[in-house]
Amino acid sequence: MQIELTPQQIEQQTYFKTFVEEYVIPQAKLHDQQQHTPPELIQRLAQQGYLGAIIPKEYGGGEMEAITFGLLCEQIGRASASLLSLLTVHGMVCQSIMRWGSAEQKQQWLPKLASGEIIGGFGLTEPNIGSDAKSVESVAIAHDDHYQLTGHKKWISFGQVADLFLIIAQCDNKPTAFLVERKTAGFSTKPINNLLGFRSAMLAELIIDNCMIQKQNLVGRIGFGFSHIAGTALDHGRYCVAWGCVGLAQACLEASLHYTKDRKQFGTFLSNHQLIQHIIADMIVQIKAARLLCYQAGCLKNSGDPALIMETSIAKYFASQMVSKIADNAVQIHGANGCSDEYPVQRYLRDAKIMEIIEGSSQMQQIIIAKYGYQSFLREMRKNH
Amino acid sequence: MTADEITEKTKSFLGKFIKVEEIQADEDLFAAGLLNSLFAMQLVLFVEKEFNCKVENDDLDLKNFNSINAIVGLITRKIATA
Numbered sequence: 001m002q003i004e005l006t007p008q009q010i011e012q013q014t015y016f017k018t019f020v021e022e023y024v025i026p027q028a029k030l031h032d033q034q035q036h037t038p039p040e041l042i043q044r045l046a047q048q049g050y051l052g053a054i055i056p057k058e059y060g061g062g063e064m065e066a067i068t069f070g071l072l073c074e075q076i077g078r079a080s081a082s083l084l085s086l087l088t089v090h091g092m093v094c095q096s097i098m099r100w101g102s103a104e105q106k107q108q109w110l111p112k113l114a115s116g117e118i119i120g121g122f123g124l125t126e127p128n129i130g131s132d133a134k135s136v137e138s139v140a141i142a143h144d145d146h147y148q149l150t151g152h153k154k155w156i157s158f159g160q161v162a163d164l165f166l167i168i169a170q171c172d173n174k175p176t177a178f179l180v181e182r183k184t185a186g187f188s189t190k191p192i193n194n195l196l197g198f199r200s201a202m203l204a205e206l207i208i209d210n211c212m213i214q215k216q217n218l219v220g221r222i223g224f225g226f227s228h229i230a231g232t233a234l235d236h237g238r239y240c241v242a243w244g245c246v247g248l249a250q251a252c253l254e255a256s257l258h259y260t261k262d263r264k265q266f267g268t269f270l271s272n273h274q275l276i277q278h279i280i281a282d283m284i285v286q287i288k289a290a291r292l293l294c295y296q297a298g299c300l301k302n303s304g305d306p307a308l309i310m311e312t313s314i315a316k317y318f319a320s321q322m323v324s325k326i327a328d329n330a331v332q333i334h335g336a337n338g339c340s341d342e343y344p345v346q347r348y349l350r351d352a353k354i355m356e357i358i359e360g361s362s363q364m365q366q367i368i369i370a371k372y373g374y375q376s377f378l379r380e381m382r383k384n385h
Numbered sequence: 386m387t388a389d390e391i392t393e394k395t396k397s398f399l400g401k402f403i404k405v406e407e408i409q410a411d412e413d414l415f416a417a418g419l420l421n422s423l424f425a426m427q428l429v430l431f432v433e434k435e436f437n438c439k440v441e442n443d444d445l446d447l448k449n450f451n452s453i454n455a456i457v458g459l460i461t462r463k464i465a466t467a
Contacts, residue, residue: 100442134422221445227422228429228445235426306398306430309423368423375402382404 003295005067012068016075019048024079031200032347035193037083039161046116050076050087054236055094059110066301070243070294077244078251081351082200084244085157086119088359091240092233093120093166096177099232100220105179109164121162122237123153123180123206124230131364134226138169138208140176142222147171147213149178152205157358159204160191166219167208168230174223177230178213186211197350235309237359238316239297245319245355246291252323252330252348253283259334259343270333279329286326290319310372317365320355327352386464391436392457398431399453410453425450432456438463 005013023044031037045051053069055061064072077084094113097105112118129136138151151169153159165180180187189204220229257280260270270276293315300308327349331338338345356362392410399405399414402424408414428450429440438460449459 100445102442220442223447224445227425231422231426304430304434306427306434308430309427313423379401 003292005071009068009071013071013075016072020075020079024076024083028080028083028200029341029344029347031080031082033199033341035199035202037086037158037161037200037202041083042086042119042161043116045083045086049114051090051116051119052094052114053087054091055098055110055114059106060114061094061110062114066239066298067295070239070298073240073243074247074250074291074294077247079247080200081244081248081348081354082198084240084247085198085201085358088237088240088244089122089157089162090120092122092237093164095236096166096219096229096233097179100177100224100229102216104216105219109179113164118163119158119161121156121159121165121206122233123156123159123165123167124233125153125155127152127154127205131361133168133230134175136168136170136175136226138167140169140171140178140213142171146215147178147218149180149208149211149213151208153208154205155192156189156204156206157198157201159189159206160202165206166229166233167206168225171222171225175226175230176222177219177225179217179219180208180211180213184211184213195354197347197352197354199350234359235312238312239294239301241355241359242290242297242312242315242319243294245316245323245352246287246294248348248352248355249283249287249290249319249323249326252326252345252352253280253287255343255345255348256280256283256330256333259337276333279333283326283329286322290315290322293318310369313360313365313368316359317362317369320352321362323352324356386436388457388461391460391464392453394435395453395456395460398428398435399456405453408453412453413451414453415447415451428456432460432463436460436464438467 049062050072052061053064053072057063073084073087076087090113094110097109113120124133124136126136126138141148149167149169163182167178167180168175169178186209188207190207192203192205195203260276263270297308297312297315300311327345330345331349334343334345337343396405432438432440444459449455
């Protein structure tokens, strides 16, 4: 067993780092304050091929393998958690169409999603429905040649600008997935501002008022919208978020290393104080542990191993808990400075908290992981008796 | 690959989630509340990796997944048409 990036992966990683340091990090504070991501930045991501990273080459994508894509998410997360959420939700729509879309849907949408001509949005959460996602209240009524869709979605990342939404609604009381275009009559969005974190992720509510959806916009089959289509999307989302947490935590560490090398208290640099060293050491170890979990999930994704579902959940859970704690400590190290917008760590802390909530809260991951633990334990017990 | 070999591999996989020795081959796995959506995704990945075939959107039918016999039937058809 050898855990080592290939020369190609290292080359890509260097390229991603250079990109975010040139185009994302310098503007991240401004975008956070303005609660806006300019279309020019989204277009720049598209030009780099990042929006189509996971899409097969036959549809104009980059067909990036899972570890390299993870390294991309890590670097985007290091620069801006809000921008990471674009990569996340756009990828969730791409992944769902790639996995469960019809041949026509793949031909129609994947090239446009790959080029950035259109942006994807993921519509699962509602005002009354969060973790209990399969109980969405949006409703689709089947007619002869179309579905009539009515519902209200909330907390939709990049909902203000996305063009194509994957919407989960009940059809015959069964969770079902539909592709809904922004231009559909009866569809509108309402911006959500002043959130704790993800301030430039341009969240929105989606109002779906008796939208007529063509039959061919059904994704998969009726009744499989949550278990398979949203399940595929959320697995991809958790993978992006896990890697993004590693990147965000790395940013916290780098800010803390920089600050403690420059700042003096009690006549010596903070870096010479053992209690500071304790915090820095824990940051380094926790980030390494989370990164290894991400590598594990990525390797399983590359091989298509069923275990990838659980390992991705474990990576997301650990990484989001980890980054929340590390961002908290980064602010602590910075003291009052860390609470001001002169330093980025306050943004990191606000964004880190969101990581524990999106794509399945920490508590939902705990339920899944504990259940897996009992299943594994009981299986071993049965084998041994 | 014979039907018996497919059945054994399928039972071995299902044994990670349920007491497969207590389940009848035609017993409805989902109706009995034994399995959840996370299992559903893992089952798709198992079929594809273990038997080198692709589960398509047209295969999304509970009748293909709701019992040991149903899963084995789906795999057998997939292998035959691969």
